Amino acid sequence: MKFLKKWVLATFVLTILVIIAGGVVRTTQSGMGCPDWPKCFGLWIPPTNAAELPSNFESYLKTQDIDHTFNVYHTWIEYVNRLFTVLLGLFAIVQLVFIFKRRASLQRELKLAIAFFILIILTGLLGKFVVKLNLAHFSISIHLLFALFLTQIQLALLMAVYGKLYKKTVGIKIRRALVLLLIVVLVQSVLGTMVRMYVDDVSKVLHYEQREAWLAKLPIAFIIHRSFSWIVLLSTIYCVWYTRKIPALKNAMRNILLLIMSSVTTGIVLYYLDMPALAQPLHLLLAALTISQIMFAILYTKNTTD
Secondary structure (H helix, E strand, C coil): CHHHHHHHHHHHHHHHHHHHHHHHHHHCCCCCCCCCCCCECCECCCCCCHHHCCCCCHHHHCCCCCCCCCCHHHHHHHHHHHHHHHHHHHHHHHHHHHHHHCCCCCHHHHHHHHHHHHHHHHHHHHHHHHHHCCCCHHHHHHHHHHHHHHHHHHHHHHHHHCCCCCCEEEEHHHHHHHHHHHHHHHHHHHHHHHHHHHHHHHHHHCCCCCHHHCCCCCCHHHHHHHHHHHHHHHHHHHHHHHCCCCHHHHHHHHHHHHHHHHHHHHHHHHHHCCCCCCHHHHHHHHHHHHHHHHHHHHHHEEEECC
């Protein structure tokens, strides 16, 4: 059981790393670094220079709305991202096998492990369509949503094997406050996705240069996203205050507040420092960690009457 706990934890960490890798791909505009799937320029191991490209490499590029030149930097960033996903799939298989062997006593854990494995397969297949659709906004957003679902399922599994799932009984009002906070953060995340779509369109027109102009026109989605951050922050402060007398939730709520404040800070950095590349995946990571931490608080508690 000790090995299983460590493996489930490692799988959870790897899931977070996959989200980070996806954020790096996004912020470096490397999503079409490999214009086909599952191979890259028809190769299982992509080229390291233009001389290694197959003779028909243009056939992989002609249907894509990208610069028809080989960029080893973009290619290998996208390839490493795919390797992370494959590695996560292998971890999920091992995880499922070990839990299946103990299925008599790990029924809940087995269901979660199966759900996680199925969702990884669906995420991989969705990756194929993201490439085929030439990084269409909607497909990328769904891909990110799948990654967030993966994280929450693995978090539930992690809590289950460590005996922390639905461990603390709290009043129903506290649970409702936590769920409401989660909804508020999810709404803010959707607004952030809309801002990202706008930035993608503008940055593409500007050939991914002139970062200071990417938000120059202040789109309505950005204005709402920026203003809504106050609602997120105030909702978090309220939840921290409301749960202050529950020792089991104190640390979790303080972590959530810290993550929210860090996310707001990176948002300020993105706007006032002309969209620095490093801040973009960090902003995404903080959002994913915030959602996970709120889910931890929800999954850790169960209802009772007030």
